[in-house]
Amino acid sequence: MGTVAYDGDVVVVGGGIVGLSTAYAVSRIAPGTRVVVLEKEPGPARHQTGRNSGVIHSGIYYRPGSLKAEFAVRGAAEMVKFCAEYGIAHEVTGKLIVATGRAELPRLHALVQRGRENGIPVRELGPAQIQEYEPEVRGLAAIHVGTTGIADYRAVAERLAEASGADIRFGADVERIDRRPDRGVAVRTRAGDIVRGRVLVNCAGLQCDQVxxxxxxxxxxxxxxxxxxxxxxxxxxxxxxxxxxxxxxAFPFLGVHLTRGIDGTVHVGPNAVPALAREGYGWGVVRPRELAGTLAWPGSWHIARRHWRYGAGELRRSASRSAFAAAVRRLVPAVRADDLTPAPAGVRAQAVLRDGTLVDDFLIREAPRTVHVLNAPSPAATASLPIGREVARRALAALAAP
Incomplete structure (x- = not known):
């Protein structure tokens, strides 16, 4: 049998922040390991990474002991350090989580306890103290989380790409994967290029299950x-x-919030509505084949039956700016509908099990010569450096296996 000429030791599918952080981690853990990153778009971070509110999450929401809690707490500190080291725009701002109704108070107190279990500094506030931080915000009680911040994640992804030393190929849309125990992995792109590697890492985000x-x-x-x-x-x-x-x-979504970004603009949102395509950034983007795949999955119908009231509210806010403004006014009563100007949307790649369970934690699975990242929505950008190390560790273990 002839010798296989490999293009790289590790082939990463996906040039978002998780794929690029994986390439960066491989270069740090095992210098000299050749990494090829295949990204179908003409540049990095064009989907979840570059279309979010830019928040460095503290980790307060996530179940103690979960990957999200561990990686977000560690990742927030590492992200601040990375941005400072490379001169990337960022700021540790802190944030308020505000209870506006009595029914929310037990959940707010539970968050205080969860924050403390996760080692996060949390300060409890009454109505007057809320207005010391945010004069226009009204609430019965709130907590201030000091380690939350904001960052330019697209710039982070670009810096990770440069610092990784990887062979990054844009416009490389993966069409076929051939995996053989004795010959590694061969990936064919739609352009007809064949890329061979010893190990495959799937960080394809919105397309990860397809890959x-x-x-x-x-x-x-x-x-x-x-x-x-x-x-x-x-x-x-x-x-x-x-x-x-x-x-x-009950949901992995954080609700409509207000975020002052690094450029000084304040973004309001997001609500969460079903997208009619995996990259469906507007109601006009419909891909019948992808929509049919979503509708054919039993988990989608379980979600619809279980959570139709919640979904109806989200759809109403999507259709009506006045309804959206009303949701915002619970926090900031001065906001009017004409204060809201449409901004670019994002799409969350939410993993759903057959029984309708919304996968709550990061999900990383292994197969022969392969590592799949199957659920990495928010706070994946915050946690990208530790996620990248974990995926890199597994990929290098697969590389070392006989």
Missing amino acids: ARLAGDDPEMRIVPFRGEYFELARPELVRGLVYPVPDP
């Missing part, structure tokens, strides 16, 4: 895309920093 199936693996989940719609606040002086509602623990 898993191309590799011959059953991911036992599907990505169900949820579009997050944002507005920009025409009167940014109404908000000094970051203001969040108390989230509903």
Whole structure:
């Protein structure tokens, strides 16, 4: 049998922040390991990474002992350090989580306890103290989380790409994967290029389940895309920093919040509505084949039956700017509908199991010569450096295996 000429030791599918952080981690853990990154877009971070609110999450929301809690707490500190080291725009701002109704108070107190279990500094506030931080915000009680911040994640991804030393190929849309125990992995792109590697890493985000199936693996989940719609606040002086509602623990979404970004603009959102395509950033983007795949997955119908009331509220806010403004006014009563200017939307790659369970934690699975990252929505950008190290560790273990 002839010798196989490999293009790289590790082939990473996906040039978002997790794929690029994996390439960066491989170069740090095992210098000299050749990494090829295949990204279908003409540049990095064009989907989840570059279309979010830019928050460095503290880790307060996540179950103690979960990967999200561990990686977000560690990742927040590392992200601040990385941005400072490379001169990337960022700021540690802190944030308020505000209870506006009595029914939310037990959940707020539970967050205080969870924050302390996760080692996060949390300060409890009464109504007067809320206004010391945010004069226009009203609430019964709040907590201030000091380690939350903001960052330019697209710039982070670009710096990770440069610092990794990887061979990054843009416009490389993966069409077929051939995996053989004795010959590694061969990936064919739509352009007809063949890229050979010893180990495959799937960091394809919105397409990760599809890539898993191309590799011959059953991911036992599907990505169900949820579009997050944002507005920009025409009167940014109404908000000094970051203001969040108390989230509903039944959902992985944090609710409509207000975020002052690194450029000084204030983004409001997102709500979460079903997207009609995996990259469906507006109602006009419909891909029938992808939509049919979502509707054919039993988990989608379980979600619809279980959570139709919540979904109806999200759809109403999507259709009506007045309804969206009403949700915002629970936190900031001065906001009017004409204060909201449409801003670019994002799509969350939410993994859903067959029984309708919304996968709550990061999900990383291994197969022969392969590592699949199957659920890495928010706070993946915050946690990208430790996630990248974990995925790199598994990929290098696969590389070392006989």
